[in-house]
Amino acid sequence: MTTSNWLLPEHLSDILPAEARRIEELRRKLLDLYRTYGFEMVAPPLIEYTDSLLAAKGLDLQLRTCKLVDQLSGRTMGLRADMTPQVTRIDAHLLNREGVTRLCYCGSVIHARPSGLLSDRELLQIGAEIYGHAGFEADLQIIQLALESLEMAGVKKPRIDLNHPNVSRVLVDSVPSLAERASEIFSLLNDKDVPSLKELLDGCQDVPQDIANALILLPSLYGSINVLDEAQERLPDLPGIRQALESLRELVGALDNACVGIDLADVRGYDYHSGVSFAIFAPGWHDAIVRGGRYDNVGKVFGRARPATGFSLDLRKVSAGLSPAQPSRAIKAPWGLDVNLVDRIRELRNQGHVVVQIFPNSTQSIDEFIFESELVYSEGDWVLESIQ
Numbered sequence: 001m002t003t004s005n006w007l008l009p010e011h012l013s014d015i016l017p018a019e020a021r022r023i024e025e026l027r028r029k030l031l032d033l034y035r036t037y038g039f040e041m042v043a044p045p046l047i048e049y050t051d052s053l054l055a056a057k058g059l060d061l062q063l064r065t066c067k068l069v070d071q072l073s074g075r076t077m078g079l080r081a082d083m084t085p086q087v088t089r090i091d092a093h094l095l096n097r098e099g100v101t102r103l104c105y106c107g108s109v110i111h112a113r114p115s116g117l118l119s120d121r122e123l124l125q126i127g128a129e130i131y132g133h134a135g136f137e138a139d140l141q142i143i144q145l146a147l148e149s150l151e152m153a154g155v156k157k158p159r160i161d162l163n164h165p166n167v168s169r170v171l172v173d174s175v176p177s178l179a180e181r182a183s184e185i186f187s188l189l190n191d192k193d194v195p196s197l198k199e200l201l202d203g204c205q206d207v208p209q210d211i212a213n214a215l216i217l218l219p220s221l222y223g224s225i226n227v228l229d230e231a232q233e234r235l236p237d238l239p240g241i242r243q244a245l246e247s248l249r250e251l252v253g254a255l256d257n258a259c260v261g262i263d264l265a266d267v268r269g270y271d272y273h274s275g276v277s278f279a280i281f282a283p284g285w286h287d288a289i290v291r292g293g294r295y296d297n298v299g300k301v302f303g304r305a306r307p308a309t310g311f312s313l314d315l316r317k318v319s320a321g322l323s324p325a326q327p328s329r330a331i332k333a334p335w336g337l338d339v340n341l342v343d344r345i346r347e348l349r350n351q352g353h354v355v356v357q358i359f360p361n362s363t364q365s366i367d368e369f370i371f372e373s374e375l376v377y378s379e380g381d382w383v384l385e386s387i388q
């Protein structure tokens with residue numbers, strides 16, 4: 001069986017001119033935006049030893065990481081599937097600063113397998129992280145910056161779903177037989193698979209009825225901010241749950257102008273999130289377009305534990321959900337070495353115009369630009385004329 005040599009592997013795709021331009025323009029705008037907030041840009045390598053690359057997260061990241069052998073050292077390396085652990089390593093090990101550090105980044109990440117049927121395996125991940133502040137102010141700034149990023153990208157009607165993993169974690173950790181099956185329980189909570197969750201709980205020994213009832217209730221604790229009142233009434237009055245709900249209320253109060261919801265069963269990243277986590281959805285995208293939250297002490301594996309919170313998004317995914325990228329305006333110019341023509345073209349380009357010179361005896365095939373004017377020689381000078 002032969003395969004055409006232009007075919008790409010599944011869930012990988014080329015980005016064509018107009019779309020590529022829009023993604024690049026958005027990348028520049030967002031990095032400039034993050035700089036105005038005081039974020040410093042870092043650029044970790046695409047490949048690292050897996051000892052470092054996979055040190056800060058759990059099984060999911062390991063399954064998504066493509067691995068290869070370093071021909072120089074013989075050690076196993078990985079193509080990064082997420083840049084957050086790398087940025088955390090930089091903060092903890094290389095910068096090693098006191099006080100608050102704000103870092104941003106943008107680069108390609110590769111997934112060994114897609115996260116969903118409609119997902120790509122190559123992402124252009126951009127994000128921002130705040131290290132060194134445990135207060136809710138850092139969480140709030142991260143969420144506000146994520147929302148401003150989507151506004152700048154042209155995303156309409158974003159909706160934030162907030163969660164605190166300690167709500168479910170306190171319930172699971174309170175019973176040894178549940179703690180042993182934590183990953184299964186959190187997976188079922190994410191899927192809101194109540195029948196399977198009930199079956200799992202029935203098979204565990206010595207699970208108090210109030211804990212079982214609370215876990216079964218979690219998938220239904222989804223919707224408006226009134227969910228917090230229902231959770232306070234119906235969940236066990238345990239200190240960890242009480243503190244988690246108070247943290248969510250504090251953030252909700254500061255985000256009163258945004259479209260905010262609660263989803264206490266969205267426990268993706270349960271193995272590293274330590275505080276408020278969030279996902280942002282919008283019409284036109286089948287899944288969350290931004291995910292983030294607090295992950296205190298992840299830097300411990302790199303020699304320095306400290307508070308951390310941040311978010312990331314895939315620029316390719318964001319752009320793909322927008323209306324099709326439109327061609328840019330351009331000026332058509334003849335090919336020539338006339339000094340006046342060369343100077344006029346240079347002047348127009350310095351002003352920010354796109355000037356495309358047409359080679360002799362050739363046709364021009366361009367999807368990226370629309371010619372609305374052209375340079376013509378008239379009365380001893382090169383002048384712009386509109387193209388009818």
